[in-house]
Structures are given as structure tokens and as C-alpha cells.
Amino acid sequence: MSDAIRVDGLLDLKATLQSGQAFRWSRDGEWYEGVIFGNLVRLRRTPEGVEFTSFPEPEDAFKDRLADYLGLSDDLDAIYRSIGVDEHVKAAIERYPGMRILRQEPWECVVSFICSAWSNVRRVSTTVESLSAKFGEPIATNGTMRSAFPTPEQLAATDEQAMRLLGLGFRAKYIPASAKLVAEGRVNLLALREAPFEEALDAVMSLPGIGDKVANCIMLFSLVQRSAFPVDLWIRRVLSDMYLGEAGQKMSVPKVRVWAQEYFGPYAGYANHYLFHDWRNAGKRS
DNA sequence: TTCCAGGTCCGGC
DNA sequence: GCCGGACCTGGA
Numbered sequence: 001m002s003d004a005i006r007v008d009g010l011l012d013l014k015a016t017l018q019s020g021q022a023f024r025w026s027r028d029g030e031w032y033e034g035v036i037f038g039n040l041v042r043l044r045r046t047p048e049g050v051e052f053t054s055f056p057e058p059e060d061a062f063k064d065r066l067a068d069y070l071g072l073s074d075d076l077d078a079i080y081r082s083i084g085v086d087e088h089v090k091a092a093i094e095r096y097p098g099m100r101i102l103r104q105e106p107w108e109c110v111v112s113f114i115c116s117a118w119s120n121v122r123r124v125s126t127t128v129e130s131l132s133a134k135f136g137e138p139i140a141t142n143g144t145m146r147s148a149f150p151t152p153e154q155l156a157a158t159d160e161q162a163m164r165l166l167g168l169g170f171r172a173k174y175i176p177a178s179a180k181l182v183a184e185g186r187v188n189l190l191a192l193r194e195a196p197f198e199e200a201l202d203a204v205m206s207l208p209g210i211g212d213k214v215a216n217c218i219m220l221f222s223l224v225q226r227s228a229f230p231v232d233l234w235i236r237r238v239l240s241d242m243y244l245g246e247a248g249q250k251m252s253v254p255k256v257r258v259w260a261q262e263y264f265g266p267y268a269g270y271a272n273h274y275l276f277h278d279w280r281n282a283g284k285r286s
Numbered sequence: 287t288t289c290c291a292g293g294t295c296c297g298g299c
Numbered sequence: 300g301c302c303g304g305a306c307c308t309g310g311a
Contacts, residue, residue, distance in 0.1 A: 020292070117293040123309070124292085169307025170294085211294050232292040252301075253293090276292080289311090299302085 003059035005067050007049035009076050010098030016070065019277045021102055021221045023112050023125040024132075024149075035132070037065055037105065038148040040139050055141055071100040074226075083264055083271040088242055092278035101273060102221055106189035107182060108149040109222035114174050114209040116217070130166045131155075131175075155179035174209025181207055193224050200225055212253045220269040229260045229268045238275055 017025040017032050025034035030044045039062060043052035050070070054062040067073075076098070084090045108128075115127045128149070135154045136147035156179035163172035181187050187207060192200040200223060204215040212231065219228035231253045239256060240248030243263075248256065264271040 113292085114294095116291095118291060118306085119293090119308085120291045120310090126309095164307080167308060170305085171307080174294090209294070213293060217292080230292075234292070280292095291308100291310095294306090296305090297303095299300105 001059065002051050002053045003063055004046065004048065005050045005052065005063060005070075005072070007072060009072070011045065011050070011070070011072070011100065012096060012098035013043070013045050013050070015096045015099035015277065016102065019099060019273065020121050020280065021217075021273065022104055023121070023128045033144075035139065035146050035148060036069055037062075038137065038139070040141060040144075040146055041066065055139065069103055071102055074100060076100070079226075079267045079270050082267050083274070086264065086271065088238075089264070089271045089274055092274040095281075096274065096277060099274065099277060101226065101270060103224055104222040105149070106192075106218065106222040107152055109218050110178060110182070110189065110204075110207065110210070111149075111155070111175060113214045113217045113221075114171055114178065115168065117171055117209070117214060119171075127166060127168060134166065152179045152183040156183040171209060174207075178207040178209060189223070192219075197225055197227060201228075212257060216257065216269075220272070226267050226269045227261055227265070229257045229264070229272045231256045231260070232276075234279055235260075235272060235276060238279055 013032055014027070017034070018027065022034070025032050031042050032044065033040070033042045035041065039054045039057050041052060041054050043050050052066060053059060054066070080093055084093055111131065112124060112128055116124045132147040132149050135150035135158060138145065138147045155175055158176050160173040160176060163175050168175065182189065187203055192203055195203070200219055201215055204210055204218055205212065210218070216228040216230040219225035220230065236248060236256060239260065240246070244251070244256070244259070260272070261268045
């Protein structure tokens with residue numbers, strides 16, 4: 001049986017689920033299939049909102065967590081008014097109205113973005129699926145076979161060599177090391193949702209394999225820190241082209257980030273993701 | 287074959 | 300603090 005979530009504001013499922021912030025969603029016609037909170041989830045947009053199925057948890061028990069995951073409580077109108085004062089962001093918003101920032105599970109987000117270092121979206125997706133299949137709890141259905149994302153404890157029990165066998169390369173040693181710190185409670189990820197930006201940044205960056213860029217991805221996509229601003233190669237180029245000029249290429253990552261946070265304001269992270277997604281799709285438009 | 291992909295870490299000024 | 304180089308792997 002399926003259930004439904006009513007959506008009053010804008011929601012673009014494709015742009016939200018397949019814009020490089022999450023890595024386990026695939027599209028099959030109008031349906032999207034993924035694994036979140038240990039459940040196999042299928043969902044599609046309807047005129048009234050979102051129709052979905054979940055397994056193994058019954059839909060009525062899963063509904064609220066899915067709505068929260070999709071970021072439906074974010075006030076997009078207010079966010080657009082805030083960041084839309086920038087003409088480039090405004091143009092991107094007009095091309096992808098309803099793209100939302102998700103509220104992912106922090107641990108999965110940590111590992112996914114450690115894997116993303118000097119890599120690409122497709123390869124990260126492959127790696128995340130391999131990690132789940134090998135170390136996560138299987139979700140037995142009569143259809144496709146998928147697994148929950150492995151817990152910190154499950155990954156803390158692995159080692160660098162096991163990670164290298166999955167093709168993680170130089171990122172291999174960071175996963176078990178970070179898993180141990182989280183499993184031991186040295187870093188309480190969920191608690192950082194309530195922490196001030198700088199405090200959360202320091203805590204996330206204390207995990208091995210996580211620098212300023214990856215930490216900001218984790219904070220933006222899973223810790224509900226909407227002012228977080230990941231500065232990657234491409235965002236640096238975009239900002240240099242638009243505002244910073246030649247100097248932008250020479251500024252350190254934290255300096256570019258702080259500039260962007262002051263310029264775009266409390267929803268800088270939303271501005272970042274719109275610019276990033278718009279840039280990624282620029283080639284497909286022209 | 288050569289080059290590059292959503293960086294991080296380490297050692298030297 | 301800032302700067303340069305090394306680092307795994309897979310696809311074009």
C-alpha cells in the first residue's frame with residue numbers, strides 16, 4: 001500500500017534527489033527509488049504532493065521522517081526572497097524552482113562526502129552502494145536487493161585494506177578512522193544540528209579525511225546548517241567569474257567561504273546548491 | 287596514452 | 300598561516 005504526503009509549496013523531486021547532494025536515488029520513469037533510514041523507499045510527485053511506499057516500515061510510521069528528509073519544512077519563498085537578490089542565483093532559481101536541500105542522515109553524509117574528495121558523483125554513488133551491500137543490513141524484498149547504509153559501528157569494524165578493495169583509493173584509511181570516532185561518541189553528529197556554525201565546523205573537521213569543503217557539505221546536507229557553503233573547484237570558478245576576479249583563484253577555501261557567507265547571508269548554502277546545480281546543467285542546456 | 291574528477295594532508299618556508 | 304606536491308582509481 002502507498003501513502004501520500006501533502007505538499008503546499010514548490011517541490012522538484014528530480015532536482016532535489018539527483019543534484020549531487022544524495023547518492024542512492026535512481027529514477028524509473030516518474031518513480032524514484034532509494035534507501036533512507038534503513039528503508040527501501042519509492043516515491044513520485046503527484047498534483048497534491050508526494051506518493052510513496054516504504055519497506056520494511058509501514059508507510060504511516062515512515063511518513064513524518066520522509067517529509068523531514070525532503071526538507072518540506074523549509075520556507076522556500078522566504079529563502080528565495082533572501083538569496084534571490086543576487087541575479088545569478090535568481091536565474092538559477094527560475095530554472096529549477098522547487099529544488100530543496102535535503103536533511104540526510106549525518107553519518108551516511110559524512111562517509112559519502114569523504115568519498116567525494118577529488119572524485120565524481122557517479123563514482124561516489126557506486127562506492128556508497130558497494131559499502132552498503134558489503135557492510136550494511138540487507139533489506140529483503142521480492143524485487144531488487146538493496147541494503148541499509150552501514151552504521152558507524154559496522155564500518156569501525158572494517159579496516160583500510162577492506163576499503164581499498166572497494167576502490168576507495170587514498171580515501172580508504174579515513175572511513176574506519178572516522179567511524180571509530182563516531183562510534184565511540186567522540187563526535188556526536190546529530191547534536192551538531194543545534195550547535196553554532198563554527199562549533200559544528202570544528203567538530204566535523206576533527207574527523208580524518210574532512211577539510212573545510214567536505215565539512216560544509218555535511219553541515220549543509222545533513223546538519224541543517226543552511227549558511228554552510230562548500231567551496232569546490234567549480235564554485236570557486238563561478239564566484240571568480242562573477243565577483244572575485246583573478247583574486248578569487250588565489251584565495252584560500254575558508255576565505256572564499258566566509259566571503260560567500262557574508263555576501264549570500266543565512267541561506268548561503270541554498271545559493272551555493274543552486275549555483276552548483278545550474279553550472280552542472282549548463283552544458284546540457286546550450 | 288594522458289588527463290581529470292565536488293580535496294585533504296603533510297612538510298617546508 | 301601560506302604554498303606545492305603526493306595521493307587511488309576509473310572513464311573519456
